[in-house]
Amino acid sequence: MEYIDLRSDTVTQPTPEMREAMAEAEVGDDVYRDDPTVNRLEELAAGMLGKEAALFVPSGTMGNLIALLVHCQRGEEVIVGNQSHIYLNEAGGMSALGGIQPCPVQNQADGTLAPEDILASIRTEDVHHPITRLVCLENTQNICGGVPLTSAYTRQVGDLAHGKDLFLHIDGARIFNAAVAQNVSVRELVQPADSVMFCLSKGLAAPLGSMLAGTNKFIVRARHIRKMLGGGMRQVGVVAAAGIISLEKMTKRLAEDHARAKKMADGLRQVRGLIVDAGSPYTNMVYLNLSEDVAVNAQQIAEKMKNSGVLVDPENAKRFRLVTHYWIDDNAVEKTVSAFAKSLNYHPPH
Numbered sequence: 001m002e003y004i005d006l007r008s009d010t011v012t013q014p015t016p017e018m019r020e021a022m023a024e025a026e027v028g029d030d031v032y033r034d035d036p037t038v039n040r041l042e043e044l045a046a047g048m049l050g051k052e053a054a055l056f057v058p059s060g061t062m063g064n065l066i067a068l069l070v071h072c073q074r075g076e077e078v079i080v081g082n083q084s085h086i087y088l089n090e091a092g093g094m095s096a097l098g099g100i101q102p103c104p105v106q107n108q109a110d111g112t113l114a115p116e117d118i119l120a121s122i123r124t125e126d127v128h129h130p131i132t133r134l135v136c137l138e139n140t141q142n143i144c145g146g147v148p149l150t151s152a153y154t155r156q157v158g159d160l161a162h163g164k165d166l167f168l169h170i171d172g173a174r175i176f177n178a179a180v181a182q183n184v185s186v187r188e189l190v191q192p193a194d195s196v197m198f199c200l201s202k203g204l205a206a207p208l209g210s211m212l213a214g215t216n217k218f219i220v221r222a223r224h225i226r227k228m229l230g231g232g233m234r235q236v237g238v239v240a241a242a243g244i245i246s247l248e249k250m251t252k253r254l255a256e257d258h259a260r261a262k263k264m265a266d267g268l269r270q271v272r273g274l275i276v277d278a279g280s281p282y283t284n285m286v287y288l289n290l291s292e293d294v295a296v297n298a299q300q301i302a303e304k305m306k307n308s309g310v311l312v313d314p315e316n317a318k319r320f321r322l323v324t325h326y327w328i329d330d331n332a333v334e335k336t337v338s339a340f341a342k343s344l345n346y347h348p349p350h
């Protein structure tokens, strides 16, 4: 059975055009900087982000970790959202591998960290304290609803961080979704950041890979640390070829995913037993809960949905996140709404 897979945008298969480009890619040993396709991808990414240089890395997790290892020394501290991917979902890499300590700050409902909370979390000079070195933002903020952060807010945090001699890193796994949703350029959104990571392997549909961007000096150091972590890849132009299509073509179609998420949310709002979050979706993620009077839990609904050909991943006993992407078309949106209605025994009025 071909499933409608809404568990994440990481499930995206490469497009037929990507597979062709991958088969035909010109390659070389990238550790020697000999891979023309990787070199092109890195130049393209740096240009689109308005940064001096970029580095191809195997995953978003490695990209974030490299950034933290470049910016921070052992025993230093990073201000992160308490709902951020870096804090919650990167296996504690910063502390396990870098001796870096996270300082979690509450994410507001709109995905931001309140500037006053950031300020209050910066350590004073004291022999007892770790040294605060870095602030991390996540754009779009996944757990807060796939909500995009604005360029004005990012500039405010950038000014605040730089005014206190701190660096700013953006986990921009879905930064192109953030840009499209707000009709601004990615370049503007990341301008205040000293480093940015974004993923090719999510809504941009490449089979794997992320980009890390910053100054030339930052990327020289990042390349060294990537090698240290075992991320120096060889004829990886076969993958970078898909990444070039991600940047040149897939970034231009993300509004379709946002429109379909909206259509899906509108449909699900009509189904008794479901409560779609107010304001959802902001980008390509629909967040919803089962209402109190639904007797079954989200896992049981997910099993029923699977029997109807739709894969969804419960967040907890009551909550779902549904993610639209390249392989979710209008028909899939309709089928998803029907499958939810069926799994809740709801028959819409004719």
Ligand SMILES: Cc1ncc(COP(=O)(O)O)c(C=O)c1O
Pocket (backbone or CB within 6 Å): 010, 058, 059, 060, 061, 062, 085, 086, 138, 140, 142, 171, 173, 174, 199, 201, 210
């Ligand atoms: C916001 C965010 N940052 C970073 C990552 C890490 O990316 P990867 O799965 O490529 O390691 C993810 C992955 O889902 C993410 O959602």
